[in-house]
Amino acid sequence: MKQHFDIVIVGGGIIGCAIGYYLAKENTSVAVLESQSIGGKSTGAAAGMLGAHSEYKEFKQLYPFARSSQLLYQELYDEIKELTGIDFEMKRGGLLKLAFSASEKEEMASIYKLPAIEWLNREEAKEKVSTLTTSIIGAAFLKEDVHVTPIAVCNGFSTGAQTLGAEIFEYTNVSEITKQDSQYKIKTSRGDFTAAQVVIASGVWSNYFFQNMGLTNRIIPVKGECIAAMNEEIPLKHSIFHDQHYIVPRNNGQLIIGATKKWNDWNEKPTLEGIESVIKKAKEMIPAIKDMKMTNCWAGLRPQTFDGNPFIGEHPEMKGIYFAAGHQRNGILLAPATGKMVRDLLLGNPVDKKWIEAFKVERSISKSTELEEVKL
Amino acid sequence: MKQHFDIVIVGGGIIGCAIGYYLAKENTSVAVLESQSIGGKSTGAAAGMLGAHSEYKEFKQLYPFARSSQLLYQELYDEIKELTGIDFEMKRGGLLKLAFSASEKEEMASIYKLPAIEWLNREEAKEKVSTLTTSIIGAAFLKEDVHVTPIAVCNGFSTGAQTLGAEIFEYTNVSEITKQDSQYKIKTSRGDFTAAQVVIASGVWSNYFFQNMGLTNRIIPVKGECIAAMNEEIPLKHSIFHDQHYIVPRNNGQLIIGATKKWNDWNEKPTLEGIESVIKKAKEMIPAIKDMKMTNCWAGLRPQTFDGNPFIGEHPEMKGIYFAAGHQRNGILLAPATGKMVRDLLLGNPVDKKWIEAFKVERSISKSTELEEVKL
Amino acid sequence: MKQHFDIVIVGGGIIGCAIGYYLAKENTSVAVLESQSIGGKSTGAAAGMLGAHSEYKEFKQLYPFARSSQLLYQELYDEIKELTGIDFEMKRGGLLKLAFSASEKEEMASIYKLPAIEWLNREEAKEKVSTLTTSIIGAAFLKEDVHVTPIAVCNGFSTGAQTLGAEIFEYTNVSEITKQDSQYKIKTSRGDFTAAQVVIASGVWSNYFFQNMGLTNRIIPVKGECIAAMNEEIPLKHSIFHDQHYIVPRNNGQLIIGATKKWNDWNEKPTLEGIESVIKKAKEMIPAIKDMKMTNCWAGLRPQTFDGNPFIGEHPEMKGIYFAAGHQRNGILLAPATGKMVRDLLLGNPVDKKWIEAFKVERSISKSTELEEVKL
Amino acid sequence: MKQHFDIVIVGGGIIGCAIGYYLAKENTSVAVLESQSIGGKSTGAAAGMLGAHSEYKEFKQLYPFARSSQLLYQELYDEIKELTGIDFEMKRGGLLKLAFSASEKEEMASIYKLPAIEWLNREEAKEKVSTLTTSIIGAAFLKEDVHVTPIAVCNGFSTGAQTLGAEIFEYTNVSEITKQDSQYKIKTSRGDFTAAQVVIASGVWSNYFFQNMGLTNRIIPVKGECIAAMNEEIPLKHSIFHDQHYIVPRNNGQLIIGATKKWNDWNEKPTLEGIESVIKKAKEMIPAIKDMKMTNCWAGLRPQTFDGNPFIGEHPEMKGIYFAAGHQRNGILLAPATGKMVRDLLLGNPVDKKWIEAFKVERSISKSTELEEVKL
Numbered sequence A, B, C, D: 001m002k003q004h005f006d007i008v009i010v011g012g013g014i015i016g017c018a019i020g021y022y023l024a025k026e027n028t029s030v031a032v033l034e035s036q037s038i039g040g041k042s043t044g045a046a047a048g049m050l051g052a053h054s055e056y057k058e059f060k061q062l063y064p065f066a067r068s069s070q071l072l073y074q075e076l077y078d079e080i081k082e083l084t085g086i087d088f089e090m091k092r093g094g095l096l097k098l099a100f101s102a103s104e105k106e107e108m109a110s111i112y113k114l115p116a117i118e119w120l121n122r123e124e125a126k127e128k129v130s131t132l133t134t135s136i137i138g139a140a141f142l143k144e145d146v147h148v149t150p151i152a153v154c155n156g157f158s159t160g161a162q163t164l165g166a167e168i169f170e171y172t173n174v175s176e177i178t179k180q181d182s183q184y185k186i187k188t189s190r191g192d193f194t195a196a197q198v199v200i201a202s203g204v205w206s207n208y209f210f211q212n213m214g215l216t217n218r219i220i221p222v223k224g225e226c227i228a229a230m231n232e233e234i235p236l237k238h239s240i241f242h243d244q245h246y247i248v249p250r251n252n253g254q255l256i257i258g259a260t261k262k263w264n265d266w267n268e269k270p271t272l273e274g275i276e277s278v279i280k281k282a283k284e285m286i287p288a289i290k291d292m293k294m295t296n297c298w299a300g301l302r303p304q305t306f307d308g309n310p311f312i313g314e315h316p317e318m319k320g321i322y323f324a325a326g327h328q329r330n331g332i333l334l335a336p337a338t339g340k341m342v343r344d345l346l347l348g349n350p351v352d353k354k355w356i357e358a359f360k361v362e363r364s365i366s367k368s369t370e371l372e373e374v375k376l
Ligand SMILES: Cc1cc2nc3c(=O)[nH]c(=O)nc-3n(C[C@H](O)[C@H](O)[C@H](O)COP(=O)(O)OP(=O)(O)OC[C@H]3O[C@@H](n4cnc5c(N)ncnc54)[C@H](O)[C@@H]3O)c2cc1C
Pocket: A010, A011, A012, A013, A014, A015, A016, A033, A034, A035, A036, A037, A038, A039, A040, A041, A042, A043, A044, A045, A046, A047, A048, A049, A050, A051, A172, A173, A174, A175, A201, A202, A203, A204, A205, A206, A223, A224, A225, A226, A258, A259, A299, A300, A301, A302, A303, A324, A325, A326, A327, A328, A329, A330, A331, A332, A333, A334
């Protein structure tokens, strides 16, 4: 088994696989090492909204990055389908962000000036989705906040990367990374790998590598619980969003309903209370949803940073070590832009200064202890 | 394929399988015809409490029958294990029926004089189950209301019956039963069967045969929705019961939590609202349950009759046609006694007059139209 | 609950739902009654190939009908997506029908003259699918034998029909259909329905209605067993076909591998031997498949008629009763054309005489007893 | 959250949980840290045979240890049931080890002198299991090689330990263990723990800790693939064993059929070829098994050492660090004895010298490189 690569990526979630894909397209020698199975952690739990606008307020300076990633999905869709046969189900209905009060409407004021956003009053909103609660005063219609099936995107990246020459190693846990001569040695459960450059893309578990390599950065899990329901009667063609809860229609007629936010909870299974609360919230948005048939439930851990921006950049001291983790509630959206940015960093291509600055690893060193106080 | 039997049973839920088992023990020639798969309908959805006492009030004159069935389980357990290797997991912790108020305590007054019942005040109850809500004033401890795993009992009966010579035909839907000379012809999806005696044990779907054979009896579905949760921390050794909701510990550490009651709802899938409401009720009994991990959810249809008693007896005109259906919320409990009683009816053995009277098919002919008004 | 409709369809597989959809588009008053749940039987088990050409030899005079249905899928795809939000995943890679010997190549001679067919020699075939066995001499490339996800098509039809005003009743078993004045009474587990016209679309279970209404037609189940495997490394963009076995790539990267043929076997669960044999066959086509990860297995019953053509037409005596069943291994392919043809029959629109003749119910009356001798 | 304990156990498989249980019984302050969820790895994949005799030849000097563990299960069964309500389903039918030839009979000669072993000729064997192949010449009947449900034992240990005061932390990955003053610091994904004594019970993943703490010991995964089938007709009351393949009946009527042996394969999912081969093997033992219904399939990694004995003992230099890993195909059987032995080592109780010697960590230091040549 060949165990030397120019570049080794640690973590096979959507971030690691996107990076692998963009690097494989450049004919680099690249491997992804995944502790369990591809896309099985946070990525597999996600709803898949590409919410560049719905999360606009939270994004702040991140918005252009998010928007560029959203646009990348357009070309990726055909590219991945052509290359791998995988159709990651880009659903184009857009998203309705509900306002139950004048103040909620106002809160969204900042996004109305953005492209492809339209304010709908109650009647207009109910014309789009007749089953919406009558308690709203209206909704912002975010036409381009489409959504995808996250695990399919992740499989698309990983199969695509393999087709282009990358190697994927599942069930390969990385336990240590050390400098060895001019390269890095990556200790894993199935033996040592070596590489000149290493990218840590291990989601919330990247903490370990920060520590292991002398950094105080921290990523906190924000657990989210979801359910799926079979939508037999009411075709829903738009995602519905309110107060960070949502109802998202999948291609097969299922609805994904989520999600709770449990700060610093590492347990990856859904609790009774969590399920109860997402049902309650969904009923507030679409009362008739109460009669739908429940088919599944699960949970995942969002990788949260102290300021809401991911860490994307090189280790301040260990040249050749890169991080790409901490995409919190928007890792599906941000995966293509992250993949591209990391490719450019590694290959020495130009990268937008603003983004380098916003995401750099060393920014949090002094502040990371305050993370627990940040309002999410 | 042999398709003549002395006795054919229509329906392979716990009732049909129990009858098949008791008849096979007498060396009769017997077959069970099941439309889908063994135990896949109401039986597979049940919690498995043997609640002879917890449902005492509802039982009225049925109590001695229920109690005799509960006692039959004792010997059955070893018998089935010996014969088939199947252990249907008789769990002996008994049941705590909670009282949140003096009036609830009073309502249970009738059962205190019964064998094996004990009143526990709040402290005593919490000694047994430390996680109980403090809102109760106490609980009746029904020591002998143990429970079983319903699908395992049903498989035990069906495998046991086969071992003793009976035949089980799955995926065999019975569409019509007609007199043919001195016997009955049973039309099915896989061809015709003939038999001298036929037992209809088709749960809530027995309606069709009542109609098909000129009777106006009706059975109404009362849909029940349940969830399973993994009980990782708090060993629960007793079932908890209140207001027809319950938390039942299984052998493997899981808790079964149920159940809603939806009158005349034929849909066999759980709704979001149903799941929400069983979680809410469970939290009222054991608040800490909110943190348990949800693993599954499902629904089933309880076969309800106008007076709460099952129909067990011969067709008033068509000699040789028997019914055994309508066991509503207690079919698991009542299966052994029903199996034995039907065996005795078919073989001409003596049967307690009171039970014949209470369960006879013709009792409801005049009253069945009122069924929908009955308070359940 | 409204229980009178102009048209009632019995059976909610793909055939019943397609008919419901085409009728709902004409603003008729129509209901679909389904004994269990929508698409849960043969339809849910299918691979989803639209094999108008791969099954050409078997089709004989059916080919133009099959081909027209295949072409209907093109417009349906966008129509259903627009109407319901459901994307039934039309996968356009086409199909490679392998030849392991000169005689197998010859057997396919008849199809080379058809549109969109190309003969590939071994090298050309392996260029398309590099993992193909080297034992083949070549393959016919059937470009337009694309495939769909059957349950999604079925849900698309049923949700679409509802959106257009039809009603779908799940868990509603039809037990009898009788003439009542100028209309039909349809007895079901949830009460009686009435309709002027009734369509029996109950797949292999239509047998009962033939008998119930005085016909000797018979449909025989041909059980098929399948597995799903995760295709992590080798993107497969074409379906592979040989000797009625196949490997079909789904959009999400999974492969569907099937299927056995078990004559007159009613059991709907896969056996160990069946699974073993589909794996063996798949390895003959793509040896490297042996290392793929198995994720699921299941079985379904193909509704087979004595001459391989479905029964589509009116009851010879009971005017207003129609049949649409017996689509054997091609019901997914044939669903749109069947839906359209039944719509036209019911609404009195013109229908191609050849098809009326080929599918008429009375054709088999004299021959149905020979069914068991037919080579499948 | 309290994160200091006297003893920390790394790994929540059956070995870690057994140790936690025996230590909790002694009122120690103990925690189990599990990277994923309790029993989810090798333990959850096991069949559960307690094969002290069936694996006699392989055991060599390990036999008395294995036998003592088998006997411990007797008392554990009631103890765990009483304490936690969990019934881990001890099935007492014993095991038939088949001989297809005189030489295979001979190979088993060594075990006939052991307690509770009986040689059965073909007729006697078929009297016990009428469906056995006629190709055997006979079978050794190992009456006391009963079996259990591994995940239930593991949950029993973990719930029991918690009931007695231990703490279990799921989703807590241990990344490093370092000496810190007079105790050890255990770095995990959810923060640091400290403890005076640490036990590594991480199955095949213990490799990392050997390396991390300067040892060259190695554990190799031997992947095993299994299936479950529903045994509807043939009650099987004994396990059947041949050539390290087996058919094991569970309490609920299911059969567990296994298992392949794939040296150094880290992938935890079953392959098509693996499934095919276990079916083939099972048919050789019980031909009629071919018609049983397949319900599930999975894989797990057996932790294999160079000489077949587990490593149980203290780190040669780092006092207070213990290992308990490498139980290969017999970890379920050996869990109680291992739990007890580790408890005694930690608490300074006397332990049998022979076992200390046979299992000590330093024995392999010089030989571990040869591991790959060992015949398994
Ligand atoms: C309920 C929920 C809903 C969400 N909805 C959305 C949404 O609608 N839109 C959106 O954009 N985002 C959404 N997200 C967020 C999104 O899922 C995450 O931001 C994204 O998946 C993060 O991807 P990742 O690759 O960084 O992490 P992960 O998917 O968690 O992948 C990290 C991988 O690293 C592996 N790993 C860890 N340690 C090691 C090691 N030592 N060695 C090897 N491998 C290792 C892990 O096994 C894992 O597979 C949602 C999240 C949740 C929980």
